[in-house]
Amino acid sequence: MKMTIEVDCSPEEARRFLGLPDVTTLNDHLVDEMRKRVDANMAMISPDELVKNWMTFGAGAQEQFRKLMEAGMGAATPKT
Incomplete structure (x- = not known):
């Protein structure tokens, strides 16, 4: 039912x-x-602040990636 x-x-x-x-x-x-x-927090949404934050992060990230690659290359190459 x-x-x-x-x-x-x-x-x-x-x-x-x-x-x-x-x-x-x-x-x-x-x-x-x-x-x-x-x-x-509306000021954080302004395009100027967003670009400034992204550029700061981008430069730091690029530097860290470069250091990582250098360390990898140093470990991969034989020492003479």
């Missing part, structure tokens, strides 16, 4: 019926905090 029950209610009515806590104030607080953090 198969039975289907369809309940038509709002999310608020379902929350109350199931006895779940009302977390709208907590949700509002979290959204406000996230909005403040995004606004505070």
Whole structure:
């Protein structure tokens, strides 16, 4: 036997019926905090800052790769 029950209610009515806590104030607080953090970090999204960070990382990464290759070549060549 198969039975289907369809309940038509709002999310608020379902929350109350199931006895779940009302977390709208907590949700509002979290959204406000996230909005403040995004606004505070908006400067990091500017193209100038992104390029500056990438260039700094790129130069350091290139230097580390060069040192790795030199060490590999030094270990691979026979010493005379």
